[in-house]
Amino acid sequence: AIIAQATATLAVMYPGRFWAALGTGEASNEHITGGGWPRKDVRNARLRECVEVIRALHRGEEVSHDGLVTVDRARIWTLPESPPPLIGAAVSAETAGWVAGWADGLITIRHPIEMLRQVLAAYRDAGGRGRARVQVHVSYAGDEETALRIAHEQWRTNVFSPPVCWDLEMAEHFDEAAKHVRPEDMRSSVLVSSDPGRHAAWLAELVDVGFEEIYLHHVGQEQQEFIDVFGTEVLPQLDVTSP
Secondary structure (H helix, E strand, O other), X not given: OHHHHHHHHHHHHOOOOOOEEXXXXXXXXXXXXXXXXXXXXXXXXXXXXXXXXXXXXXOOOOEEXXXXXXXXXXXXXOOOOOOOOEEEXXXXXXXXXXXXXXXXXXXXXXXXXXXXXXXXXXXXXXXXXXXXXXXXXXXXXXXXXXXXHHHHHHHHHXXXXXXXXXXXXXXXXXXXXXXXXXXXXXXXXXXXXXXXXXHHHHHHHHHHHOOOXXXXXXXXXXXXXXXXXXXXXXXXXXXXXOO
């Protein structure tokens, strides 16, 4: 209900511009509630209940619900003209096929191209509607050595695949797990290059796979250089700059 309230408010503030990506969560975010960390199948079921509650609240209904989540006579009084899209977050093809049953669109993160094809195909083959989105972690600098150093310094605690990234709870747990991550290991999770043309080619591959929206995340702290270079040298090479 709290998420429904927040998303409805943002949709009122930014009509037609806001959407929410809903996933099954990570222990690093959710352990603070003290409610324990359920199995993945239980988290899936809980998410599905939450989606139904959110959609009912977005329709203006008064909602009570007793299940994996509990809601008591909730209602949203200020609603947007159109409910914000609820996008399904999926890393694997299995989850992508599952979220197709309820999501208004798909969002995933960048993986090897063949794996991304499988994720998107699973979503579409299961009847998934809406636009396909992908988040891409990049590291850019004026030289290759610096770009790789930035990726390793800033993002080495984020290279782990499920279930590790789901189940670790504290920042120090990620720090410990990342002790043996080498700079060269970063290339499997981050697009590292000092060449704007190489970045443009990588992004073009994602367009060819079928992704309609690409969200770039520069893992470094020098955001202005990234924005300037990608705005002038990378995006103009792609048909992604038009509204």
